[in-house]
Amino acid sequence: MELNSLLNHTSEWLKGTGPNADIVISSRIRLARNLDKFAFPQRANNKQGEEVLNAIEEKIKKLDYLKGVTIFRLLGMDSVDKQFLVERHLMSLEHAQKSDSKAVAIEEEEVASVMINEEDHIRMQVVQSGFNLFEAWNIANKIDDSLSKELGIAFSPEWGYLTACPTNTGTGMRGSVMLHLPALVMTRQIDRVLAAIAKLSFTTRGLYGEGTQASGNFFQVSNQVSLGHAEEEVIENINGLIRQIIEQENQAREVLLSRNKPVLEDRINRSMGILRSARIISSQETIELLSMVRLGNDMGIIKDIDRRRINELFILTQPAHLQKMDKKKLSSVERDIKRAELIRNKLNLV
Amino acid sequence: MELNSLLNHTSEWLKGTGPNADIVISSRIRLARNLDKFAFPQRANNKQGEEVLNAIEEKIKKLDYLKGVTIFRLLGMDSVDKQFLVERHLMSLEHAQKSDSKAVAIEEEEVASVMINEEDHIRMQVVQSGFNLFEAWNIANKIDDSLSKELGIAFSPEWGYLTACPTNTGTGMRGSVMLHLPALVMTRQIDRVLAAIAKLSFTTRGLYGEGTQASGNFFQVSNQVSLGHAEEEVIENINGLIRQIIEQENQAREVLLSRNKPVLEDRINRSMGILRSARIISSQETIELLSMVRLGNDMGIIKDIDRRRINELFILTQPAHLQKMDKKKLSSVERDIKRAELIRNKLNLV
Numbered sequence: 114m115e116l117n118s119l120l121n122h123t124s125e126w127l128k129g130t131g132p133n134a135d136i137v138i139s140s141r142i143r144l145a146r147n148l149d150k151f152a153f154p155q156r157a158n159n160k161q162g163e164e165v166l167n168a169i170e171e172k173i174k175k176l177d178y179l180k181g182v183t184i185f186r187l188l189g190m191d192s193v194d195k196q197f198l199v200e201r202h203l204m205s206l207e208h209a210q211k212s213d214s215k216a217v218a219i220e221e222e223e224v225a226s227v228m229i230n231e232e233d234h235i236r237m238q239v240v241q242s243g244f245n246l247f248e249a250w251n252i253a254n255k256i257d258d259s260l261s262k263e264l265g266i267a268f269s270p271e272w273g274y275l276t277a278c279p280t281n282t283g284t285g286m287r288g289s290v291m292l293h294l295p296a297l298v299m300t301r302q303i304d305r306v307l308a309a310i311a312k313l314s315f316t317t318r319g320l321y322g323e324g325t326q327a328s329g330n331f332f333q334v335s336n337q338v339s340l341g342h343a344e345e346e347v348i349e350n351i352n353g354l355i356r357q358i359i360e361q362e363n364q365a366r367e368v369l370l371s372r373n374k375p376v377l378e379d380r381i382n383r384s385m386g387i388l389r390s391a392r393i394i395s396s397q398e399t400i401e402l403l404s405m406v407r408l409g410n411d412m413g414i415i416k417d418i419d420r421r422r423i424n425e426l427f428i429l430t431q432p433a434h435l436q437k438m439d440k441k442k443l444s445s446v447e448r449d450i451k452r453a454e455l456i457r458n459k460l461n462l463v
Numbered sequence: 464m465e466l467n468s469l470l471n472h473t474s475e476w477l478k479g480t481g482p483n484a485d486i487v488i489s490s491r492i493r494l495a496r497n498l499d500k501f502a503f504p505q506r507a508n509n510k511q512g513e514e515v516l517n518a519i520e521e522k523i524k525k526l527d528y529l530k531g532v533t534i535f536r537l538l539g540m541d542s543v544d545k546q547f548l549v550e551r552h553l554m555s556l557e558h559a560q561k562s563d564s565k566a567v568a569i570e571e572e573e574v575a576s577v578m579i580n581e582e583d584h585i586r587m588q589v590v591q592s593g594f595n596l597f598e599a600w601n602i603a604n605k606i607d608d609s610l611s612k613e614l615g616i617a618f619s620p621e622w623g624y625l626t627a628c629p630t631n632t633g634t635g636m637r638g639s640v641m642l643h644l645p646a647l648v649m650t651r652q653i654d655r656v657l658a659a660i661a662k663l664s665f666t667t668r669g670l671y672g673e674g675t676q677a678s679g680n681f682f683q684v685s686n687q688v689s690l691g692h693a694e695e696e697v698i699e700n701i702n703g704l705i706r707q708i709i710e711q712e713n714q715a716r717e718v719l720l721s722r723n724k725p726v727l728e729d730r731i732n733r734s735m736g737i738l739r740s741a742r743i744i745s746s747q748e749t750i751e752l753l754s755m756v757r758l759g760n761d762m763g764i765i766k767d768i769d770r771r772r773i774n775e776l777f778i779l780t781q782p783a784h785l786q787k788m789d790k791k792k793l794s795s796v797e798r799d800i801k802r803a804e805l806i807r808n809k810l811n812l813v
Contacts (some may be wrong), residue, residue: 375800381740386740392729450725 114183114221116194120437122225123428124201125238129420131243136359138291138331138424139240141247142259144257145276146235146287149267152228153277154214162214169229170262173218178256180223184229187212191369195435201242202296204228225256232277233285235260244355245307246288246348253286268402273340283340288351292358295330296365297407306361307332312395314338315354320400320427329400329427330408334358366412381409389460393446395455399430418460426459464533464573470787473778474551474573474590479770481593485761486709487639488681488774489590492599495626495635496585498747499617502579503609504564512564512580519579522613523568528606531571534579537562543792544781549799552590554578558634566693575606582627585610594705596638603636604694631688631811636777638701639680641670642708645680645713645758656711657682664688665704670750672776679750679777680758716762731759739810743796749780768810774784776809 115396126139129300131254147153151165187195187209208231214410218227228236237260250272274285281287297303318333336347369377376444384405386391388394394402409415409425428434434445435451444450476489498791501507501515520534537545537559545559553700554567558581568577578586587610589603617625624635631637647653659668668683684705686697714738719727757773759765778784785801786793793801 209738316515344613375743382740382742383737386736388732390736390739392732393725431468446725453729 114181114219116185117437119197119201119219119223120434123425125150125185125426126224126240126242127421128242129370129424131241133359134243134420135242135454136293136362138250138293139242140246140463141210141238141240141245141289141291143236143238143251143289144289145233145274145281145287146261147235147267147275147277148234150267151234154205154232154234155277155337155460157214157230159213160343165301166214166216166229168264169235169287170216172260175226175263176256176259178259179218179220179225179227180253182218183221184216184218187215187217189420191434193436196431197437200428200431200433204463205231205236207231208236220266222370225252237257243289243350244359246290246352248264250286250288250344269366271365275386280337283338284342284344284347286344286347287335288349289333289335290355291451292332292334292355292362293330293404293407294358294362295356295404296333296369297362300332300365300368302361306358310334310354313354315351319355328397329404331400365383366408370412377412378409378414380416381405385409385415385460388456391453393449394456395449396432396452398458399452400427403427422459430455440445464531464569466535466547467787469547469551469569469573471776471782475576476590476592476772477771478592479589479774481595483709484593484770486643486712487594487705488643489592490594490596491588491590491600491639491641492596492603493586493588493637493639494603494630495583496587496607496611497617497622497625497627498584499615501584504582504584505627507564507580515564515584516564516579518562518614519585520566520568521575522610523577525613526557526606526609528568528602528609529568529575532568533571534566537565537567543783543786545783547787549777550781550783555581555586557581558586566575575602575762577740583631594640594702594709596640596702597695599692600636600638600698601715630687631689633688634692634694634697635686636689636694636697636699639668639683639685640701640705641754642681642682642684642705643754644712645754646719647708647712648680650715650718652711652715656708658724660684660708661706663704665701669697678747678753681750681754705800716758720762722738728759728764731755731762731764735759735765735810741801741803741806744800744806745799746780749802749806750777753777753780766806772809776806779809780805 130372142340148165151157151161173179173182173184189384198204198217199206199209203219203226204425208215208228215231216229220226225239237253237256238251241249269275272284276285293302297422310317314337316337319328320331336351384402388402403423403426406415410418410420410423430452432448433450439451497503497657501511501709504512523529523532523534548554548567549556549559553573554568555575558565558578565578566579570576575589587603589599591599619625623633627631644653647656660667664687668688669678670681673748705759705791734752738752753773753776756765759772760768760770780802782798785798789801
């Protein structure tokens with residue numbers, strides 16, 4: 114698979130189906146693993162890094178559970194290509210910063226991917242559409258099992274999986290759920306909800322993980338502690354919290370409808386109207402307007418569009434995607450024009 | 464003609480044709496006349512006021528030049544009906560304040576109308592689409608001639624036509640041109656232009672005449688002095704000024720196109736997008752967005768709509784028009800919803 118061929122489709126998890134897909138965009142399981150005979154990436158020299166990369170690469174190619182997997186080495190990769198992979202949530206911003214001995218392995222439908230030599234030797238992720246952490250865990254667990262069989266993994270009977278950062282030690286697992294909470298934001302309840310999440314030792318992040326701001330009413334909630342609990346227990350804990358947030362978002366949507374339906378309908382339809390007609394539009398405005406359109410679609414206020422098309426636009430309108438589609442570097446102004454054109458094409462087609 | 468039947472059409476001058484109709488909405492000639500045997504309206508008692516009203520009414524009905532004229536007395540007229548006539552520019556806000564002995568005579572296509580017992584006994588106006596003051600003057604002059612033959616008009620060989628306010632004495636004529644100057648506003652040249660107009664002894668007003676603010680980039684320019692010049696001379700003076708303003712607005716439009724066409728196209732298309740999708744919209748926002756759409760249409764940026772439809776919407780979306788169409792009183796919120804609905808129907812039809 115060529116990197117460019119990713120442009121021909123969007124990730125499977127954007128399909129907009131699965132449990133509670135009106136509020137939960139996606140569920141993600143990430144596992145951190147390290148080889149037992151090598152220093153952690155930040156401590157390893159170039160030679161050691163290459164050895165780790167070669168060893169993992171070799172095994173990944175043979176795995177049954179990674180259908181049509183391709184491994185992309187970051188060394189020599191164009192910066193737009195790197196950003197493109199970040200925008201697709203296939204690798205972290207941090208991973209894209211340096212290139213030496215780093216790679217990312219991508220399964221053809223982008224359900225599973227593996228970052229090699231990020232903070233840990235192996236950072237595997239499995240993403241599912243909707244509220245479905247257990248299914249993501251099942252897939253990740255199988256990949257992990259067969260990979261562990263082939264590679265000597267750093268594991269302590271007392272501490273569990275050993276990781277570069279102690280917060281990941283134990284299961285090495287992080288479960289994350291990407292939530293769309295426009296009604297909690299509009300009814301000004303979101304700060305209370307986020308404070309409650311923080312108190313319960315969960316973290317909230319923006320669309321692109323650690324260090325990114327929440328925007329367009331999207332919030333990624335994940336477990337903070339990985340030590341001292343079995344994976345299923347951790348997932349059940351997250352699920353319990355997410356179920357409560359979903360209930361509160363649903364209640365807030367009801368409140369919006371019953372208190373002032375015309376105002377809600379106005380805001381949603383104007384958002385669609387602007388997206389369908391703008392000639393210049395920023396990434397930030399796009400996310401905010403698409404958030405309203407998604408809400409309108411979920412609540413039956415906008416009917417002539419499907420959820421997948423909206424989900425896809427969040428990714429396709431990102432800077433590197435626009436430049437890959439246009440096959441050249443674009444200035445910020447040129448991107449704003451191309452973005453508006455793409456959105457019009459996608460939304461006026463229907 | 465019933466007052467309600469005015470709802471079945473819009474005024475002839477909204478057709479959006481005539482010289483320079485891309486910048487000049489309409490040209491209006493107003494003549495102030497008084498009967499020589501009666502006190503001015505503000506000095507007259509009820510009985511005198513009624514005598515004046517009856518005398519003028521009787522003559523107007525017989526005039527050849529007022530096709531299908533109907534006279535509406537203001538006494539007992541519903542406040543929404545009065546506002547409706549003001550919104551159509553058929554009578555002044557001032558005329559609508561009091562009702563006794565007041566009336567307005569309306570020619571069936573709304574080209575000519577006569578307010579009776581406003582500030583003067585007779586305030587006649589003739590409106591033409593586009594930049595066409597001389598044609599308006601020709602029509603007004605014929606109506607005035609035949610009316611003067613029938614009624615004794617207050618005229619002094621030294622001062623000319625005598626009027627309640629000395630500023631109108633002389634010809635009793637005011638020529639007004641309604642201009643749409645969005646490019647001069649957007650390029651921040653409008654203050655300089657308005658200052659120049661004021662220095663030349665012309666006045667600038669908003670959409671609804673004396674005391675109203677300019678909004679949506681509309682400016683009504685008219686002569687301040689009525690004394691000491693023949694009518695044709697006054698009109699030629701206004702025309703000279705208007706020709707200069709038209710040239711400056713055209714230059715400003717060229718500047719907008721050449722400097723930043725995408726920004727202009729974005730603003731115009733977004734305005735249309737919002738108008739086509741909003742569910743709640745105020746009168747002020749409507750005027751501002753329609754102004755952009757009119758500019759877009761005039762500059763060939765928006766092609767699927769004709770100028771008459773845009774011109775009409777400025778009038779049809781006014782509060783009394785919405786209530787007349789809906790056949791009941793509407794609260795401000797209800798009007799904002801009805802207005803959005805009407806605009807969607809008119810703009811999505813095309």
